[in-house]
Amino acid sequence: MAGADRRQPARHSLPGGLVLSHLRTLIASLGVFYRTPFSSLMTSAVLGIALALPAGLYLILVNIQQLGAGWDGTARISLFIKRSVPDAEAAQLARRLRQWPEIAQVTFRTRAQALEEFRRHSGFAGALRALKENPLPAVIIIQPTRRHSEPRAIAALLERLRQLPLTARAQLDLQWVKRLFSIMEIGQRAVHVIAGLLALAVLLIIGNTIRLDIQNRRDEIIIAKLIGATDAFIRRPFLYGGLWYGLIGGALAWLMVEVAIGLLAGPVQRLATLYASQFSLTGLGLLPGLTLLGIAALLGLAGSWLAVRRHLSAIEPT
Amino acid sequence: MIQFHHVFKRYPGGHEALSDVSFTLPRETMAFLTGHSGAGKSTLLKLVSLIERPTRGQVLVDGVNLGATRRRRIPYIRRRIGMIFQDHRLLYDRTVFDNVALPLVISGYRHQEIARRVRAALDKVGLLGKERLYPVTLSGGEQQRVGIARAVVNKPPLLLADEPTGNLDPALSLEIMHLFEQFNQVGVTVLIATHDLGLVQRLGHPVLTLDHGRLQADARLPEPA
Numbered sequence: 001m002a003g004a005d006r007r008q009p010a011r012h013s014l015p016g017g018l019v020l021s022h023l024r025t026l027i028a029s030l031g032v033f034y035r036t037p038f039s040s041l042m043t044s045a046v047l048g049i050a051l052a053l054p055a056g057l058y059l060i061l062v063n064i065q066q067l068g069a070g071w072d073g074t075a076r077i078s079l080f081i082k083r084s085v086p087d088a089e090a091a092q093l094a095r096r097l098r099q100w101p102e103i104a105q106v107t108f109r110t111r112a113q114a115l116e117e118f119r120r121h122s123g124f125a126g127a128l129r130a131l132k133e134n135p136l137p138a139v140i141i142i143q144p145t146r147r148h149s150e151p152r153a154i155a156a157l158l159e160r161l162r163q164l165p166l167t168a169r170a171q172l173d174l175q176w177v178k179r180l181f182s183i184m185e186i187g188q189r190a191v192h193v194i195a196g197l198l199a200l201a202v203l204l205i206i207g208n209t210i211r212l213d214i215q216n217r218r219d220e221i222i223i224a225k226l227i228g229a230t231d232a233f234i235r236r237p238f239l240y241g242g243l244w245y246g247l248i249g250g251a252l253a254w255l256m257v258e259v260a261i262g263l264l265a266g267p268v269q270r271l272a273t274l275y276a277s278q279f280s281l282t283g284l285g286l287l288p289g290l291t292l293l294g295i296a297a298l299l300g301l302a303g304s305w306l307a308v309r310r311h312l313s314a315i316e317p318t
Numbered sequence: 319m320i321q322f323h324h325v326f327k328r329y330p331g332g333h334e335a336l337s338d339v340s341f342t343l344p345r346e347t348m349a350f351l352t353g354h355s356g357a358g359k360s361t362l363l364k365l366v367s368l369i370e371r372p373t374r375g376q377v378l379v380d381g382v383n384l385g386a387t388r389r390r391r392i393p394y395i396r397r398r399i400g401m402i403f404q405d406h407r408l409l410y411d412r413t414v415f416d417n418v419a420l421p422l423v424i425s426g427y428r429h430q431e432i433a434r435r436v437r438a439a440l441d442k443v444g445l446l447g448k449e450r451l452y453p454v455t456l457s458g459g460e461q462q463r464v465g466i467a468r469a470v471v472n473k474p475p476l477l478l479a480d481e482p483t484g485n486l487d488p489a490l491s492l493e494i495m496h497l498f499e500q501f502n503q504v505g506v507t508v509l510i511a512t513h514d515l516g517l518v519q520r521l522g523h524p525v526l527t528l529d530h531g532r533l534q535a536d537a538r539l540p541e542p543a
Contacts, residue, residue, distance in 0.1 A: 018426075021426055219407075219409075220409055222407075223407050223408075223409060223420075224420065224424065225393070225396075226367070226396065226407070227396060227397070227420060227421045227424065227468070227469075227472075228394065228395075228396035228397035228421065228424055228472075229393060230390075230393045230424075231390070233424055316369075318369065
Protein backbone atom coordinates (compact mmCIF):
# COMPACT_ATOMS: atom_id res chain seq x y z
CA MET A 1 0.00 0.00 0.00
CA ALA A 2 2.51 2.53 -1.22
CA GLY A 3 -0.14 5.14 -1.91
CA ALA A 4 -1.02 5.35 1.74
CA ASP A 5 2.59 6.04 2.62
CA ARG A 6 2.88 8.83 0.12
CA ARG A 7 -0.08 10.58 1.72
CA GLN A 8 1.36 10.32 5.18
CA PRO A 9 2.93 13.82 5.45
CA ALA A 10 -0.46 15.45 4.90
CA ARG A 11 -1.81 13.75 8.01
CA HIS A 12 -1.28 14.52 11.63
CA SER A 13 1.77 13.00 13.16
CA LEU A 14 0.84 10.79 16.08
CA PRO A 15 0.15 11.32 18.89
CA GLY A 16 -0.41 15.08 18.45
CA GLY A 17 -2.87 14.41 15.67
CA LEU A 18 -4.76 11.87 17.69
CA VAL A 19 -5.06 14.35 20.56
CA LEU A 20 -6.31 17.01 18.15
CA SER A 21 -8.74 14.56 16.59
CA HIS A 22 -10.00 13.62 20.06
CA LEU A 23 -10.38 17.28 20.95
CA ARG A 24 -12.28 17.93 17.73
CA THR A 25 -14.66 15.06 18.52
CA LEU A 26 -15.01 16.25 22.12
CA ILE A 27 -16.19 19.66 20.93
CA ALA A 28 -18.28 18.22 18.11
CA SER A 29 -20.08 15.86 20.49
CA LEU A 30 -21.37 18.92 22.34
CA GLY A 31 -23.34 19.57 19.16
CA VAL A 32 -26.21 17.39 20.39
CA PHE A 33 -26.93 19.98 23.07
CA TYR A 34 -27.09 22.57 20.33
CA ARG A 35 -29.16 20.51 17.88
CA THR A 36 -31.68 19.15 20.39
CA PRO A 37 -31.38 21.55 23.33
CA PHE A 38 -34.69 20.65 24.96
CA SER A 39 -34.39 16.89 25.17
CA SER A 40 -30.68 17.08 25.99
CA LEU A 41 -31.35 19.47 28.83
CA MET A 42 -34.22 17.30 30.07
CA THR A 43 -31.88 14.33 30.22
CA SER A 44 -29.22 16.41 31.94
CA ALA A 45 -31.75 17.69 34.47
CA VAL A 46 -32.82 14.14 35.33
CA LEU A 47 -29.17 13.22 35.75
CA GLY A 48 -28.66 16.36 37.82
CA ILE A 49 -31.47 15.45 40.22
CA ALA A 50 -30.25 11.86 40.49
CA LEU A 51 -26.77 13.13 41.34
CA ALA A 52 -27.97 15.95 43.59
CA LEU A 53 -29.73 13.55 45.97
CA PRO A 54 -26.66 11.66 47.18
CA ALA A 55 -24.60 14.87 47.06
CA GLY A 56 -27.18 16.61 49.23
CA LEU A 57 -27.32 13.72 51.70
CA TYR A 58 -23.55 13.72 51.86
CA LEU A 59 -23.66 17.42 52.64
CA ILE A 60 -26.18 16.88 55.44
CA LEU A 61 -23.81 14.33 56.96
CA VAL A 62 -20.89 16.72 56.67
CA ASN A 63 -22.90 19.41 58.40
CA ILE A 64 -23.95 17.08 61.21
CA GLN A 65 -20.32 16.15 61.62
CA GLN A 66 -19.52 19.84 61.83
CA LEU A 67 -22.28 20.33 64.36
CA GLY A 68 -20.62 17.52 66.29
CA ALA A 69 -17.30 19.29 65.91
CA GLY A 70 -18.14 20.95 69.21
CA TRP A 71 -17.07 17.56 70.49
CA ASP A 72 -14.46 17.46 67.76
CA GLY A 73 -15.42 13.96 66.89
CA THR A 74 -13.80 12.98 70.17
CA ALA A 75 -15.18 12.70 73.66
CA ARG A 76 -14.62 15.14 76.48
CA ILE A 77 -14.10 14.42 80.10
CA SER A 78 -15.22 16.89 82.70
CA LEU A 79 -13.06 16.51 85.80
CA PHE A 80 -14.79 18.16 88.75
CA ILE A 81 -12.37 19.17 91.48
CA LYS A 82 -13.23 18.77 95.15
CA ARG A 83 -14.59 22.05 96.45
CA SER A 84 -12.07 22.12 99.29
CA VAL A 85 -9.15 22.36 96.88
CA PRO A 86 -7.81 25.89 96.26
CA ASP A 87 -7.79 27.15 92.66
CA ALA A 88 -3.99 27.33 92.53
CA GLU A 89 -3.65 23.67 93.35
CA ALA A 90 -6.28 22.73 90.77
CA ALA A 91 -4.52 24.86 88.15
CA GLN A 92 -1.30 23.01 88.93
CA LEU A 93 -3.11 19.72 88.34
CA ALA A 94 -4.36 21.05 85.01
CA ARG A 95 -0.76 21.86 84.00
CA ARG A 96 0.33 18.35 84.99
CA LEU A 97 -2.46 16.76 83.02
CA ARG A 98 -1.36 18.67 79.96
CA GLN A 99 1.82 16.55 79.93
CA TRP A 100 -0.08 13.25 79.66
CA PRO A 101 0.43 11.71 76.24
CA GLU A 102 -3.18 10.63 75.87
CA ILE A 103 -4.52 14.14 76.46
CA ALA A 104 -4.72 16.60 73.59
CA GLN A 105 -6.12 19.65 75.32
CA VAL A 106 -6.86 20.83 78.80
CA THR A 107 -9.07 23.73 79.79
CA PHE A 108 -9.17 24.86 83.39
CA ARG A 109 -12.10 26.79 84.80
CA THR A 110 -11.90 28.19 88.33
CA ARG A 111 -14.93 28.13 90.57
CA ALA A 112 -15.51 31.85 89.94
CA GLN A 113 -15.30 31.37 86.18
CA ALA A 114 -17.71 28.47 86.34
CA LEU A 115 -20.15 30.58 88.29
CA GLU A 116 -19.81 33.49 85.86
CA GLU A 117 -20.47 31.21 82.90
CA PHE A 118 -23.45 29.61 84.59
CA ARG A 119 -24.88 33.03 85.38
CA ARG A 120 -24.51 34.16 81.81
CA HIS A 121 -26.02 31.13 80.09
CA SER A 122 -28.54 29.64 82.43
CA GLY A 123 -30.81 32.55 83.21
CA PHE A 124 -30.59 31.69 86.91
CA ALA A 125 -28.62 34.85 87.72
CA GLY A 126 -31.20 35.98 90.25
CA ALA A 127 -31.29 32.65 92.02
CA LEU A 128 -27.48 32.56 92.23
CA ARG A 129 -27.39 35.96 93.90
CA ALA A 130 -29.53 34.52 96.64
CA LEU A 131 -26.87 31.96 97.47
CA LYS A 132 -24.29 32.88 100.08
CA GLU A 133 -21.46 31.01 98.52
CA ASN A 134 -20.48 29.63 95.13
CA PRO A 135 -21.99 26.15 94.84
CA LEU A 136 -19.98 25.22 91.76
CA PRO A 137 -16.73 23.23 91.74
CA ALA A 138 -13.70 24.10 89.63
CA VAL A 139 -13.59 22.00 86.54
CA ILE A 140 -10.86 20.74 84.24
CA ILE A 141 -12.17 19.92 80.78
CA ILE A 142 -10.01 17.28 79.18
CA GLN A 143 -9.97 16.37 75.56
CA PRO A 144 -8.16 13.13 74.76
CA THR A 145 -6.15 12.78 71.57
CA ARG A 146 -7.95 11.28 68.63
CA ARG A 147 -6.05 8.05 69.12
CA HIS A 148 -7.32 7.77 72.67
CA SER A 149 -10.91 8.64 71.82
CA GLU A 150 -12.08 5.17 71.03
CA PRO A 151 -14.29 3.76 73.79
CA ARG A 152 -11.83 1.39 75.51
CA ALA A 153 -8.92 3.83 75.69
CA ILE A 154 -11.13 6.60 76.97
CA ALA A 155 -12.59 4.34 79.65
CA ALA A 156 -9.05 3.58 80.86
CA LEU A 157 -8.19 7.27 80.91
CA LEU A 158 -11.35 8.02 82.82
CA GLU A 159 -10.38 5.39 85.43
CA ARG A 160 -6.94 6.96 85.89
CA LEU A 161 -8.47 10.41 86.35
CA ARG A 162 -10.88 9.07 88.95
CA GLN A 163 -7.93 7.81 90.99
CA LEU A 164 -6.50 11.34 91.32
CA PRO A 165 -6.76 12.62 94.91
CA LEU A 166 -8.25 16.00 93.90
CA THR A 167 -11.02 14.48 91.83
CA ALA A 168 -14.56 14.84 93.09
CA ARG A 169 -16.06 13.32 89.99
CA ALA A 170 -14.91 12.52 86.45
CA GLN A 171 -17.69 12.48 83.96
CA LEU A 172 -17.67 11.34 80.38
CA ASP A 173 -20.42 11.79 77.87
CA LEU A 174 -19.50 8.48 76.35
CA GLN A 175 -23.09 7.40 75.78
CA TRP A 176 -23.82 10.51 73.83
CA VAL A 177 -20.68 10.13 71.75
CA LYS A 178 -21.43 6.51 71.07
CA ARG A 179 -24.95 7.31 69.99
CA LEU A 180 -23.85 10.13 67.75
CA PHE A 181 -21.24 7.95 66.12
CA SER A 182 -23.62 5.09 65.50
CA ILE A 183 -26.30 7.42 64.13
CA MET A 184 -23.72 8.91 61.81
CA GLU A 185 -22.59 5.45 60.79
CA ILE A 186 -26.16 4.56 59.81
CA GLY A 187 -26.39 7.86 57.95
CA GLN A 188 -23.18 7.18 56.11
CA ARG A 189 -24.24 3.68 55.22
CA ALA A 190 -27.59 5.01 54.00
CA VAL A 191 -25.87 7.64 51.88
CA HIS A 192 -23.65 4.98 50.36
CA VAL A 193 -26.59 2.73 49.52
CA ILE A 194 -28.61 5.59 48.05
CA ALA A 195 -25.59 6.91 46.19
CA GLY A 196 -24.94 3.45 44.77
CA LEU A 197 -28.51 3.04 43.58
CA LEU A 198 -28.63 6.49 42.06
CA ALA A 199 -25.25 5.98 40.39
CA LEU A 200 -26.74 2.89 38.81
CA ALA A 201 -29.71 4.99 37.70
CA VAL A 202 -27.38 7.57 36.15
CA LEU A 203 -25.49 4.78 34.39
CA LEU A 204 -28.70 3.37 32.94
CA ILE A 205 -30.13 6.75 31.94
CA ILE A 206 -26.96 7.69 30.10
CA GLY A 207 -26.67 4.22 28.59
CA ASN A 208 -30.22 4.43 27.30
CA THR A 209 -29.77 7.97 25.96
CA ILE A 210 -26.66 6.93 24.07
CA ARG A 211 -28.41 3.80 22.81
CA LEU A 212 -31.18 5.96 21.32
CA ASP A 213 -28.56 8.28 19.89
CA ILE A 214 -26.84 5.31 18.23
CA GLN A 215 -30.16 4.16 16.76
CA ASN A 216 -30.93 7.63 15.45
CA ARG A 217 -27.57 7.84 13.76
CA ARG A 218 -27.64 4.34 12.31
CA ASP A 219 -27.34 5.54 8.70
CA GLU A 220 -24.45 7.77 9.58
CA ILE A 221 -22.64 4.91 11.30
CA ILE A 222 -23.13 2.65 8.29
CA ILE A 223 -21.86 5.30 5.90
CA ALA A 224 -18.84 5.97 8.08
CA LYS A 225 -18.05 2.25 8.19
CA LEU A 226 -18.42 2.02 4.41
CA ILE A 227 -15.86 4.71 3.79
CA GLY A 228 -13.31 3.25 6.14
CA ALA A 229 -13.99 4.52 9.66
CA THR A 230 -12.45 2.37 12.37
CA ASP A 231 -14.57 1.20 15.29
CA ALA A 232 -12.65 3.56 17.56
CA PHE A 233 -13.48 6.53 15.34
CA ILE A 234 -17.18 5.69 15.36
CA ARG A 235 -17.20 4.99 19.08
CA ARG A 236 -15.54 8.26 20.04
CA PRO A 237 -18.39 10.77 19.59
CA PHE A 238 -20.78 8.54 21.57
CA LEU A 239 -18.33 8.10 24.41
CA TYR A 240 -17.74 11.84 24.55
CA GLY A 241 -21.50 12.39 24.36
CA GLY A 242 -21.87 10.31 27.51
CA LEU A 243 -19.03 12.23 29.12
CA TRP A 244 -20.79 15.53 28.43
CA TYR A 245 -24.11 14.26 29.77
CA GLY A 246 -22.33 13.20 32.95
CA LEU A 247 -20.44 16.47 33.30
CA ILE A 248 -23.44 18.69 32.65
CA GLY A 249 -25.61 16.54 34.93
CA GLY A 250 -22.94 16.81 37.62
CA ALA A 251 -22.71 20.58 37.22
CA LEU A 252 -26.50 20.86 37.51
CA ALA A 253 -26.41 18.68 40.63
CA TRP A 254 -23.75 20.94 42.16
CA LEU A 255 -25.87 23.97 41.36
CA MET A 256 -29.02 22.39 42.83
CA VAL A 257 -27.21 21.50 46.06
CA GLU A 258 -25.78 25.00 46.43
CA VAL A 259 -29.18 26.57 45.80
CA ALA A 260 -30.77 24.26 48.38
CA ILE A 261 -28.08 25.18 50.90
CA GLY A 262 -28.66 28.84 50.14
CA LEU A 263 -32.37 28.42 50.81
CA LEU A 264 -31.77 26.60 54.11
CA ALA A 265 -28.92 28.78 55.38
CA GLY A 266 -31.12 31.58 56.75
CA PRO A 267 -33.54 29.47 58.87
CA VAL A 268 -30.68 27.26 60.10
CA GLN A 269 -28.73 30.33 61.17
CA ARG A 270 -31.73 31.64 63.13
CA LEU A 271 -32.21 28.26 64.81
CA ALA A 272 -28.52 28.10 65.67
CA THR A 273 -28.67 31.56 67.21
CA LEU A 274 -31.52 30.44 69.44
CA TYR A 275 -29.22 27.69 70.72
CA ALA A 276 -26.37 30.21 71.13
CA SER A 277 -24.39 28.25 68.53
CA GLN A 278 -21.92 29.56 65.97
CA PHE A 279 -23.04 26.80 63.63
CA SER A 280 -23.78 27.66 60.00
CA LEU A 281 -24.43 25.43 56.99
CA THR A 282 -21.48 24.68 54.75
CA GLY A 283 -21.80 24.32 51.01
CA LEU A 284 -20.25 21.56 48.95
CA GLY A 285 -16.94 23.38 48.55
CA LEU A 286 -14.47 23.18 45.69
CA LEU A 287 -12.88 19.79 46.21
CA PRO A 288 -16.05 17.74 46.92
CA GLY A 289 -17.73 19.65 44.08
CA LEU A 290 -15.00 18.69 41.66
CA THR A 291 -15.18 15.13 42.96
CA LEU A 292 -18.90 15.16 42.19
CA LEU A 293 -18.15 16.37 38.65
CA GLY A 294 -15.47 13.72 38.26
CA ILE A 295 -17.74 10.91 39.42
CA ALA A 296 -20.53 12.17 37.17
CA ALA A 297 -18.19 12.30 34.18
CA LEU A 298 -16.94 8.79 34.89
CA LEU A 299 -20.51 7.49 35.20
CA GLY A 300 -21.32 9.16 31.88
CA LEU A 301 -18.35 7.57 30.20
CA ALA A 302 -19.13 4.16 31.69
CA GLY A 303 -22.81 4.35 30.74
CA SER A 304 -22.08 5.28 27.15
CA TRP A 305 -19.37 2.64 26.98
CA LEU A 306 -21.91 0.00 27.97
CA ALA A 307 -24.31 1.19 25.27
CA VAL A 308 -21.61 1.49 22.63
CA ARG A 309 -20.22 -1.95 23.37
CA ARG A 310 -23.63 -3.56 23.10
CA HIS A 311 -25.12 -1.72 20.15
CA LEU A 312 -22.40 -0.35 17.90
CA SER A 313 -20.91 -3.62 16.73
CA ALA A 314 -24.40 -4.78 15.74
CA ILE A 315 -24.54 -2.10 13.05
CA GLU A 316 -22.75 -3.24 9.92
CA PRO A 317 -23.34 -2.23 6.30
CA THR A 318 -25.19 -4.80 4.23
CA MET B 319 -6.57 -4.63 -9.52
CA ILE B 320 -9.40 -7.08 -8.78
CA GLN B 321 -9.01 -10.84 -9.08
CA PHE B 322 -11.69 -13.46 -8.38
CA HIS B 323 -10.69 -17.12 -8.23
CA HIS B 324 -13.59 -19.59 -8.27
CA VAL B 325 -15.68 -17.48 -5.94
CA PHE B 326 -18.95 -18.82 -4.57
CA LYS B 327 -21.31 -16.84 -2.39
CA ARG B 328 -24.21 -18.59 -0.74
CA TYR B 329 -26.38 -16.55 1.61
CA PRO B 330 -27.86 -18.06 4.75
CA GLY B 331 -31.09 -19.67 3.61
CA GLY B 332 -29.44 -21.32 0.63
CA HIS B 333 -29.68 -18.69 -2.10
CA GLU B 334 -26.54 -18.91 -4.21
CA ALA B 335 -25.77 -15.38 -5.39
CA LEU B 336 -22.46 -16.16 -7.12
CA SER B 337 -21.23 -19.48 -8.36
CA ASP B 338 -17.73 -20.16 -9.60
CA VAL B 339 -16.94 -16.58 -10.56
CA SER B 340 -13.42 -15.99 -11.87
CA PHE B 341 -12.11 -12.86 -13.58
CA THR B 342 -9.26 -10.38 -13.57
CA LEU B 343 -9.75 -6.65 -13.79
CA PRO B 344 -6.37 -5.10 -14.62
CA ARG B 345 -5.15 -1.88 -13.04
CA GLU B 346 -6.39 1.36 -14.63
CA THR B 347 -9.23 -0.40 -16.43
CA MET B 348 -12.79 0.90 -16.58
CA ALA B 349 -15.36 -1.87 -16.84
CA PHE B 350 -19.11 -2.40 -16.51
CA LEU B 351 -20.81 -5.12 -14.53
CA THR B 352 -24.25 -5.93 -15.91
CA GLY B 353 -26.99 -8.47 -15.52
CA HIS B 354 -30.67 -8.63 -14.57
CA SER B 355 -31.66 -7.72 -11.05
CA GLY B 356 -30.73 -10.41 -8.62
CA ALA B 357 -27.99 -11.71 -10.92
CA GLY B 358 -25.39 -11.00 -8.24
CA LYS B 359 -23.98 -7.60 -9.25
CA SER B 360 -24.32 -6.09 -5.79
CA THR B 361 -22.99 -9.23 -4.14
CA LEU B 362 -19.87 -9.07 -6.31
CA LEU B 363 -19.24 -5.46 -5.32
CA LYS B 364 -19.85 -6.29 -1.65
CA LEU B 365 -17.21 -8.98 -1.78
CA VAL B 366 -14.69 -6.46 -3.11
CA SER B 367 -15.51 -3.92 -0.40
CA LEU B 368 -15.56 -6.60 2.34
CA ILE B 369 -19.20 -6.01 3.22
CA GLU B 370 -19.64 -9.71 2.55
CA ARG B 371 -17.17 -12.58 2.58
CA PRO B 372 -17.13 -15.36 -0.06
CA THR B 373 -18.38 -18.80 0.91
CA ARG B 374 -15.61 -20.31 -1.18
CA GLY B 375 -12.86 -19.04 -3.44
CA GLN B 376 -10.44 -16.17 -3.30
CA VAL B 377 -10.82 -12.43 -3.82
CA LEU B 378 -7.72 -10.28 -4.30
CA VAL B 379 -7.84 -6.50 -4.41
CA ASP B 380 -4.67 -4.57 -5.16
CA GLY B 381 -2.68 -7.74 -4.47
CA VAL B 382 -4.22 -8.18 -1.02
CA ASN B 383 -6.01 -11.46 -0.33
CA LEU B 384 -9.22 -10.33 1.31
CA GLY B 385 -9.88 -13.78 2.75
CA ALA B 386 -6.96 -13.32 5.11
CA THR B 387 -8.08 -9.87 6.25
CA ARG B 388 -9.01 -9.61 9.87
CA ARG B 389 -12.00 -7.52 10.91
CA ARG B 390 -9.99 -4.67 12.34
CA ARG B 391 -8.04 -4.25 9.09
CA ILE B 392 -11.24 -3.77 7.05
CA PRO B 393 -11.44 0.03 7.49
CA TYR B 394 -7.95 0.47 6.08
CA ILE B 395 -8.83 -1.64 3.01
CA ARG B 396 -12.02 0.37 2.47
CA ARG B 397 -10.11 3.64 2.54
CA ARG B 398 -8.41 2.52 -0.69
CA ILE B 399 -11.79 1.95 -2.39
CA GLY B 400 -14.13 4.77 -3.41
CA MET B 401 -17.72 3.56 -3.22
CA ILE B 402 -20.69 5.16 -4.99
CA PHE B 403 -24.28 4.08 -4.33
CA GLN B 404 -27.54 4.34 -6.19
CA ASP B 405 -29.15 6.06 -3.21
CA HIS B 406 -26.08 8.30 -2.73
CA ARG B 407 -25.91 7.53 1.01
CA LEU B 408 -25.16 11.12 1.96
CA LEU B 409 -25.51 12.59 5.44
CA TYR B 410 -28.49 14.87 5.06
CA ASP B 411 -27.86 16.86 8.22
CA ARG B 412 -24.40 17.90 7.03
CA THR B 413 -23.35 20.32 4.35
CA VAL B 414 -21.93 19.23 1.00
CA PHE B 415 -18.48 20.20 2.28
CA ASP B 416 -18.79 18.06 5.42
CA ASN B 417 -20.06 15.10 3.41
CA VAL B 418 -17.13 15.19 1.04
CA ALA B 419 -14.68 15.83 3.90
CA LEU B 420 -15.79 12.76 5.87
CA PRO B 421 -13.26 10.26 4.40
CA LEU B 422 -10.45 12.74 5.07
CA VAL B 423 -11.60 13.37 8.64
CA ILE B 424 -11.73 9.62 9.19
CA SER B 425 -8.20 9.24 7.86
CA GLY B 426 -7.00 12.05 10.13
CA TYR B 427 -5.93 14.68 7.61
CA ARG B 428 -4.98 18.16 8.72
CA HIS B 429 -7.58 20.89 8.56
CA GLN B 430 -6.05 22.94 5.73
CA GLU B 431 -5.36 19.79 3.73
CA ILE B 432 -9.01 18.74 4.11
CA ALA B 433 -10.28 22.09 2.84
CA ARG B 434 -7.90 22.01 -0.13
CA ARG B 435 -8.77 18.46 -1.17
CA VAL B 436 -12.53 18.88 -0.70
CA ARG B 437 -12.52 21.93 -2.96
CA ALA B 438 -10.45 20.09 -5.56
CA ALA B 439 -12.89 17.15 -5.53
CA LEU B 440 -15.95 19.42 -5.72
CA ASP B 441 -14.31 21.32 -8.56
CA LYS B 442 -13.84 18.07 -10.49
CA VAL B 443 -17.54 17.17 -10.21
CA GLY B 444 -18.61 20.74 -10.98
CA LEU B 445 -20.11 21.62 -7.60
CA LEU B 446 -17.57 24.13 -6.37
CA GLY B 447 -20.04 26.90 -5.50
CA LYS B 448 -22.31 24.57 -3.50
CA GLU B 449 -20.15 23.41 -0.63
CA ARG B 450 -22.18 25.25 2.01
CA LEU B 451 -25.53 23.85 0.85
CA TYR B 452 -27.30 20.84 2.33
CA PRO B 453 -27.78 17.79 0.08
CA VAL B 454 -31.60 18.03 0.13
CA THR B 455 -31.44 21.36 -1.71
CA LEU B 456 -29.61 19.68 -4.61
CA SER B 457 -31.05 17.78 -7.58
CA GLY B 458 -30.62 14.00 -7.87
CA GLY B 459 -27.76 14.38 -10.34
CA GLU B 460 -26.02 16.87 -8.10
CA GLN B 461 -26.43 14.62 -5.07
CA GLN B 462 -24.85 11.78 -6.99
CA ARG B 463 -21.95 14.05 -7.87
CA VAL B 464 -21.52 14.85 -4.17
CA GLY B 465 -21.32 11.08 -3.61
CA ILE B 466 -18.70 10.81 -6.35
CA ALA B 467 -16.68 13.69 -4.90
CA ARG B 468 -16.74 11.91 -1.53
CA ALA B 469 -15.58 8.69 -3.19
CA VAL B 470 -12.61 10.30 -4.96
CA VAL B 471 -11.52 12.87 -2.36
CA ASN B 472 -9.22 10.28 -0.77
CA LYS B 473 -7.65 9.58 -4.20
CA PRO B 474 -8.35 5.84 -3.99
CA PRO B 475 -6.88 3.63 -6.73
CA LEU B 476 -10.23 1.81 -7.14
CA LEU B 477 -13.76 3.13 -7.64
CA LEU B 478 -16.83 0.89 -7.24
CA ALA B 479 -20.22 2.19 -8.32
CA ASP B 480 -23.48 0.32 -7.71
CA GLU B 481 -26.15 1.54 -10.16
CA PRO B 482 -24.87 5.12 -9.98
CA THR B 483 -27.30 6.30 -12.63
CA GLY B 484 -30.29 4.25 -11.51
CA ASN B 485 -32.44 7.27 -10.70
CA LEU B 486 -31.15 9.68 -13.35
CA ASP B 487 -32.39 10.60 -16.81
CA PRO B 488 -30.25 9.55 -19.84
CA ALA B 489 -28.53 12.90 -20.30
CA LEU B 490 -27.51 13.09 -16.63
CA SER B 491 -26.49 9.43 -16.70
CA LEU B 492 -24.15 10.05 -19.59
CA GLU B 493 -22.68 13.04 -17.78
CA ILE B 494 -21.97 10.91 -14.70
CA MET B 495 -20.38 8.20 -16.84
CA HIS B 496 -18.11 10.74 -18.52
CA LEU B 497 -17.05 11.82 -15.05
CA PHE B 498 -16.01 8.23 -14.31
CA GLU B 499 -14.09 8.14 -17.60
CA GLN B 500 -12.17 11.24 -16.52
CA PHE B 501 -11.10 9.55 -13.30
CA ASN B 502 -10.16 6.44 -15.26
CA GLN B 503 -7.97 8.55 -17.55
CA VAL B 504 -5.85 9.65 -14.57
CA GLY B 505 -5.24 6.04 -13.58
CA VAL B 506 -8.14 5.04 -11.35
CA THR B 507 -9.57 1.54 -11.83
CA VAL B 508 -13.36 1.82 -12.17
CA LEU B 509 -15.99 -0.93 -11.90
CA ILE B 510 -19.59 0.15 -12.46
CA ALA B 511 -22.58 -2.10 -11.87
CA THR B 512 -25.52 -1.07 -14.07
CA HIS B 513 -28.42 -2.56 -15.96
CA ASP B 514 -28.52 0.29 -18.45
CA LEU B 515 -27.34 -1.79 -21.43
CA GLY B 516 -27.80 1.01 -23.95
CA LEU B 517 -25.41 3.20 -22.04
CA VAL B 518 -22.93 0.34 -21.65
CA GLN B 519 -22.87 -0.32 -25.38
CA ARG B 520 -22.52 3.34 -26.23
CA LEU B 521 -19.48 3.87 -24.02
CA GLY B 522 -17.64 0.76 -25.22
CA HIS B 523 -15.77 -0.35 -22.13
CA PRO B 524 -15.16 -4.02 -21.21
CA VAL B 525 -18.23 -5.70 -19.76
CA LEU B 526 -18.69 -8.42 -17.14
CA THR B 527 -22.11 -10.01 -17.43
CA LEU B 528 -23.68 -11.96 -14.61
CA ASP B 529 -26.51 -14.39 -15.21
CA HIS B 530 -27.96 -16.17 -12.20
CA GLY B 531 -24.66 -15.89 -10.39
CA ARG B 532 -22.52 -17.11 -13.28
CA LEU B 533 -20.13 -14.80 -15.07
CA GLN B 534 -19.47 -14.25 -18.76
CA ALA B 535 -16.42 -12.07 -19.16
CA ASP B 536 -15.79 -9.78 -22.10
CA ALA B 537 -13.10 -10.86 -24.57
CA ARG B 538 -11.35 -7.56 -23.91
CA LEU B 539 -10.57 -8.63 -20.34
CA PRO B 540 -7.63 -11.01 -19.77
CA GLU B 541 -8.32 -14.66 -19.03
CA PRO B 542 -8.46 -15.32 -15.31
CA ALA B 543 -5.28 -16.82 -13.96
